[in-house]
Amino acid sequence: EVQLVESGGGLVQPGGSLRLSCEASGFTFVTYSMNWVRQAPGKGLEWLSYISSSSDLISYADSVKGRFTISRDNAKNSLYLQMNSLRAEDTAVYYCARSYAVTSTFDYWGQGTLVSVSS
Amino acid sequence: QSALTQPASVSGSPGQSITISCTGTNSDVGSYNLVSWYQQHPGKAPKVMIYEVNKRPSGISNRFSGSKSGNTASLTISGLQAEDESDYYCCAYAGRRWVFGGGTKLTVL
DSSP states (O other), X not given: OOEEEEEOOEEEOTTOOEEEEEEEESSOGGGOEEEEEEEOTTSOEEEEEEEOTTSOOEEEOTTTTTTEEEEEEGGGTEXXXXXXXXXXXXXXXXXXXXXXXXXXXXXXXXXXXXEEEOO | OOOBBOOSEEEEOTTOOEEXXXXXXXXXXXXXXXXXXXXXXXXXXXXXXXXXXXXXXXXXXXTEEEEEETTEEEEEEOSOOGGGOEEXXXXXXXXXXXXXXXXXXXXXX
């Protein structure tokens, strides 16, 4: 069974940093691309970032480019999102989602981890 | 990176059909046959219902169908059931990035 489990969310002050993790199981992680998608409270979904299976292709939404960094460790079956210079508008549930390639749909999602940015 | 445009809400009675539209531009919906639709129940993770405009993942009912014309994609749900009541999001590939619609709340009357 495919499982994606996010962790690392919490309360952080504006300007602070946080690192999210997504641990994958139930599939061959090294053969899949991964994404981060977020959802602000009561709002819609927003795609944030993509990383290919070998980390050779990475892309970001304009809203997080230069502040967030996606990475992965295939030996640990894990995906990461380093979030710096956090703002109140970054408050959201952050989901990791699997895709086969950059043009593929997000076929499995984790349950999400909540990030709250507030003083 | 503007969101795709969806109606905020749609409704229908059990057994009826409804269609949710998703309007983008010729840089996203209009450029690629890479439109997905996700269903999200409150407090749950999204679930893909349609991908590549009109393909259904294994296990998804054939009551769900997708189509596209120009810059507008559509999701049709036939034979509405109570469990279809949910939020629905379209998502389109836009060249090394993805853009979501604002979401549509489906109410089954």
